Amino acid sequence: MARIVQKYGGTSVGSVERIKHVASRIQRSKAEGHELVVVVSAMGKSTDELVSLATEITNTPSKREMDMLLSTGEQVTISLLTMALQEMGVQAISLTGWQAGMKTETSHGNARITDIKTKRIEAELSQGNVVIVAGFQGVSGSEITTLGRGGSDTTAVALAAALKASRCDIYTDVTGVFTTDPRYVQKARKLHSISYDEMLEMANLGAGVLHPRAVEFAKNYEVPLMVASSMVEEVGTMIEEEVTMEQNLVVRGIAFENDVTKVTVRGLPNRLNTLSKLFTALSENQVNVDIIIQNQYDDEHVNISFSITQSTLKETLAVLQNAQEELQFTDIYFEEELAKVSIVGSGMVSNPGVAAQMFAVLADNEVAIKMVSTSEIKVSVVVEEADMVLAVEMLHNAFQLAEEVEEAEIEAM
Ligand code: ADP
Ligand code: ASP
Numbered sequence: 001m002a003r004i005v006q007k008y009g010g011t012s013v014g015s016v017e018r019i020k021h022v023a024s025r026i027q028r029s030k031a032e033g034h035e036l037v038v039v040v041s042a043m044g045k046s047t048d049e050l051v052s053l054a055t056e057i058t059n060t061p062s063k064r065e066m067d068m069l070l071s072t073g074e075q076v077t078i079s080l081l082t083m084a085l086q087e088m089g090v091q092a093i094s095l096t097g098w099q100a101g102m103k104t105e106t107s108h109g110n111a112r113i114t115d116i117k118t119k120r121i122e123a124e125l126s127q128g129n130v131v132i133v134a135g136f137q138g139v140s141g142s143e144i145t146t147l148g149r150g151g152s153d154t155t156a157v158a159l160a161a162a163l164k165a166s167r168c169d170i171y172t173d174v175t176g177v178f179t180t181d182p183r184y185v186q187k188a189r190k191l192h193s194i195s196y197d198e199m200l201e202m203a204n205l206g207a208g209v210l211h212p213r214a215v216e217f218a219k220n221y222e223v224p225l226m227v228a229s230s231m232v233e234e235v236g237t238m239i240e241e242e243v244t245m246e247q248n249l250v251v252r253g254i255a256f257e258n259d260v261t262k263v264t265v266r267g268l269p270n271r272l273n274t275l276s277k278l279f280t281a282l283s284e285n286q287v288n289v290d291i292i293i294q295n296q297y298d299d300e301h302v303n304i305s306f307s308i309t310q311s312t313l314k315e316t317l318a319v320l321q322n323a324q325e326e327l328q329f330t331d332i333y334f335e336e337e338l339a340k341v342s343i344v345g346s347g348m349v350s351n352p353g354v355a356a357q358m359f360a361v362l363a364d365n366e367v368a369i370k371m372v373s374t375s376e377i378k379v380s381v382v383v384e385e386a387d388m389v390l391a392v393e394m395l396h397n398a399f400q401l402a403e404e405v406e407e408a409e410i411e412a413m
């Protein structure tokens with residue numbers, strides 16, 4: 001008998017039929033003798049629908065009330081799934097985030113888990129119940145919080161760590177983690193396994209298949225994590241420390257995200273504290289900046305460019321304009337409708353030619369590169385949004401990601 005945490009995402013519980021299907025999968029696992037804790041998301045696109053209801057009322061909803069609203073989505077699913085199980089004769093109980101002991105910080109909309117009081121879940125398990133927990137939500141004092149969009153993955157992995165489960169299985173609408181998003185690139189190939197670090201990088205760089213904080217938890221607490229389909233019976237992808245297959249592949253996957261905007265602040269004084277003043281002003285106003293480039297164009301002046309998400313442009317411009325006198329820049333220039341495309345792989349660290357190859361592929365396909373950023377295991381470029389999918393496809397071909405690599409070949413690499 002093993003203790004297992006399973007998680008089913010929005011599409012997988014998107015209708016009554018699908019909820020019944022999930023219930024029958026749970027029934028099967030239970031019949032194998034496992035102790036089961038199951039985390040679920042809100043049905044289908046219901047979280048998006050709740051967000052748009054709020055925007056029909058206000059453009060500036062209070063974060064507390066947004067959490068109050070969005071947390072209702074998961075509560076619908078836990079009760080319906082539990083009823084479906086009970087109808088099948090499976091003993092089950094549903095718990096909201098606070099009933100499950102999911103303690104978080106106060107920061108509404110993006111709360112971090114601080115502690116999980118597992119007493120209630122343990123008690124329900126020992127009574128023989130399958131425990132169905134609402135994903136994405138927690139509690140701070142007596143306030144309901146949410147963990148950020150896509151956060152049910154994090155609920156599941158954090159519970160697996162706290163309950164010392166033998167594994168955490170994330171069931172979703174794709175059959176595993178692919179070399180890139182299979183919805184955009186037909187030739188994307190499912191990976192047998194991927195390391196925590198590579199997966200974390202992919203998730204942070206836009207691969208929406210897993211919430212980045214879920215991967216962080218899995219890595220820190222060594223939770224064996226699997227991503228698989230809730231609909232098709234097929235082996236999924238293991239996310240784990242030691243990747244035995246495909247080890248040291250230079251590029252393992254490609255992540256991408258749109259809604260990137262590049263802002264350039266021109267004619268700043270060329271002084272030691274210019275960067276610190278500029279980015280302090282932005283961070284004090286909670287503007288998140290990604291890639292930064294500094295250009296000196298004469299002895300006295302520099303231009304500084306940085307990328308942000310599209311949705312924060314208005315706020316960014318307001319912060320800069322307010323600080324113009326202090327920062328002493330000439331003007332601001334910005335480019336919208338950009339995207340970030342990133343190649344990720346742990347073998348990159350020992351392979352200096354990868355970035356060069358990436359740039360060459362993009363140049364050959366007339367894709368203009370606006371910004372570049374690198375780390376030991378990734379190279380990211382900012383390009384026009386219109387070039388995004390083409391760039392991903394070209395890079396996927398150039399790095400031969402569609403091809404299965406045999407273990408023998410890797411050893412020879
Ligand atoms: P869930 O509702 O089950 O949490 P999500 O929509 O959050 O599902 O995540 C699954 C989606 O992630 C897939 O439908 C796919 O479009 C997207 N995705 C992005 N990058 C990848 C990738 N590298 N491998 C697999 N899926 C990916
Ligand atoms: N329902 C939430 C969302 O749509 C959380 C999740 O699905 O993980 O973001």
Ligand code: MG
Nearest residue numbers: 009150208209
């Ligand atoms: Mg998700």
